[in-house]
Amino acid sequence: MRDDLYRIKQELADRLKTANDLPGWEALEAEYFSRTAGKFTNLIKKLKQLPEEERKIMGRLGNEVKDEMLSALSARRSFLEGARFARLAETEAIDVTAPFLPPLPMGHLHPTTHVQSDLEDLFTSMGFTILDGPELESEYYNFESVNIPADHPARDMQDTFYIKGHPHWVMRTHTSPVQVRALERYGVPIRAIVPGRCFRNEATDPRHEHTLYQLEGLVVDRQITFSHLKGILETVARYLYGEATQVRLRPKFYPFVEPGVNGEVTCFLCAGAGCRVCKETGWLEIFGAGMVHPNVLTAGGVDPREYQGFAFGLGLSRLVMLKYKIEDVRHLQTGDLRFLSQF
Ligand code: PHE
Numbered sequence: 001m002r003d004d005l006y007r008i009k010q011e012l013a014d015r016l017k018t019a020n021d022l023p024g025w026e027a028l029e030a031e032y033f034s035r036t037a038g039k040f041t042n043l044i045k046k047l048k049q050l051p052e053e054e055r056k057i058m059g060r061l062g063n064e065v066k067d068e069m070l071s072a073l074s075a076r077r078s079f080l081e082g083a084r085f086a087r088l089a090e091t092e093a094i095d096v097t098a099p100f101l102p103p104l105p106m107g108h109l110h111p112t113t114h115v116q117s118d119l120e121d122l123f124t125s126m127g128f129t130i131l132d133g134p135e136l137e138s139e140y141y142n143f144e145s146v147n148i149p150a151d152h153p154a155r156d157m158q159d160t161f162y163i164k165g166h167p168h169w170v171m172r173t174h175t176s177p178v179q180v181r182a183l184e185r186y187g188v189p190i191r192a193i194v195p196g197r198c199f200r201n202e203a204t205d206p207r208h209e210h211t212l213y214q215l216e217g218l219v220v221d222r223q224i225t226f227s228h229l230k231g232i233l234e235t236v237a238r239y240l241y242g243e244a245t246q247v248r249l250r251p252k253f254y255p256f257v258e259p260g261v262n263g264e265v266t267c268f269l270c271a272g273a274g275c276r277v278c279k280e281t282g283w284l285e286i287f288g289a290g291m292v293h294p295n296v297l298t299a300g301g302v303d304p305r306e307y308q309g310f311a312f313g314l315g316l317s318r319l320v321m322l323k324y325k326i327e328d329v330r331h332l333q334t335g336d337l338r339f340l341s342q343f
Contacts, residue, residue: 001050001058004043005065008032012069016076025077032069040066111343112213112332115320116195119215122239126232128217129192133178135199139168141177145299146256154255159201161210171199175216176256179292179311182218183300188307189221195316206328213316220292220302220309226259229289229310233263237286240319241268248283257290257311268322277322284322287314 012032019025032040044062047055109117120130148154158173178194186192194216202208219228230249237245245265252262264285267278274280289312294304296311317329324343326332331339 001043001046001054002061005058005061008039008043009065009069013072016072019076019080022077022080025073025080029073040069108343110332110340111324111326112316112320114343115323116213116215116316118239119236119314119316119319120193120195122236123193123217126235127191129186129190131178131182131192131194133172133175133181133194133196135172135197136163136169137172137177139170141180142170142172142174145180145296146176147293147295147299148255152255154253160199161201172196173200174198174313175214176311176313178216179218179256179296180300183220183297183302188302188309190309191219191221193217204330206330209317209329209333211333212329213320215314215316217289217312217314218292218309219311220297220307222307224307224309226291226310229291229312232310233287233289233312236314237265240323241265244271246272249289252288254288254290256293256296257288258293260288260290263287263289263312277325286318286322287312289313 012028015028016025019028030038032038035041044066047058047062050058124130142160143150143155160173161171163169163171175194175196175198178196182190182192182194196214196216198212198214200208200210200212202210204210217232219232230247233249234247237247245268248264248266249261250264252260254260262285264283266272267275267282267284269275269277270282272282274282278284289310292309292311297304297307297309317332320326320332321329
C-alpha cells in the first residue's frame with residue numbers, strides 16, 4: 001500500500017508536467033480523484049481490507065499523499081492560467097523599438113476660445129467672477145428685464161429666433177439677460193463677466209452672422225461711477241492692443257443703460273491714421289457700455305437709490321476678427337478645416 005501511494009503520487013507529478021492546457025489538467029484531476037473511478041479514490045478504498053494497526057498508519061500516509069497530490073494539481077493549474085495571461089501579454093506587448101507612425105493630427109482650440117480665455121484671465125485678475133447663462137432664454141429676461149418692453153422699437157434692432165410652439169422663449173440676442181439673472185441669484189456687490197453665444201435673425205454678410213459671441217461685464221456696488229467703467233474699458237483695450245491704445249466713448253442708446261455709450265479703440269493697425277481695417281476712420285468699434293439702468297437694477301431686486309453700477313458688452317467675435325485679421329465673420333461658424341487649421 002505504501003509503495004502504491006508513492007507510485008501514484010510520482011505518476012501524477014510526472015504526468016502533470018505534460019498537461020499543457022486546462023482541458024488536459026481537468027482530465028488528469030478526474031483520472032486520479034473522480035469519486036467513482038479515480039485512481040487515488042480506488043486505492044484508498046482498499047484501506048478497509050488492512051488490519052487495524054496498518055490501516056491507521058496507511059490512513060495517515062494516505063492523507064498526506066492526497067494533500068501533496070492536490071497541491072501539485074493546483075500549482076499546475078495556476079501555472080497554466082498564468083501562462084494564458086502571459087501569452088496574452090506577449091501578443092499585446094508594445095515594441096518600443098518599432099519605427100513609429102506619423103502622429104495623428106491633433107485638434108486645437110478655436111480662435112474664439114483663445115480670445116475668450118485671454119479675457120477671462122484678465123478679468124479674473126481684476127476680481128471678476130465668470131458666469132454663464134442659458135442660450136435659450138425667456139422673452140422676459142432677454143427683453144423685458146433689461147428694459148426693452150414688448151412694444152419698444154429697440155426690439156427691432158435685435159430680432160432673433162423663436163421656438164415653435166413656445167411663444168415666450170427666444171434664442172438670446174445678447175448676454176445682457178445674465179445681468180438680471182446674476183443680480184437675482186448673487187445680489188450685490190457683484191463683479192462678473194459672462195462670455196457666451198448669442199443669436200440674431202440677420203441677413204448674413206461679412207460683418208453679420210446669425211450666431212456670435214459676446215462678453216458681458218457687470219459691476220454693481222455702492223458709489224460706482226462712470227470713471228470706473230472707463231478705467232476698466234481702457235485696461236481691456238490696452239491688454240488687447242497694446243499700451244498706446246486709446247479709447248473713445250460716444251453716446252449711444254441702449255435701453256438697459258443710462259447714459260449709454262458705444263466704445264471704440266484706436267485702430268491697432270494704423271494707430272489712428274486711417275486704413276482698410278478701420279475703414280479710414282482710425283477707430284474700431286468693439287463694445288457697448290453704460291451705467292446700469294435703474295429699471296434693470298430693480299428687475300434684479302436691487303435698490304437703485306442705494307446701488308449703482310456699469311455694464312458693457314464686448315463683441316467677442318469682433319475682437320477675434322480684428323486680432324486674427326479675419327475678413328468675414330462667417331468663417332468662425334463654418335467648421336471648415338481650411339480656415340480652422342490656420343490658428
Ligand atoms: N447687449 C448689448 C448688445 O448686444 C451690448 C451692451 C451691453 C451695451 C451692456 C451696453 C451695456 O448690443
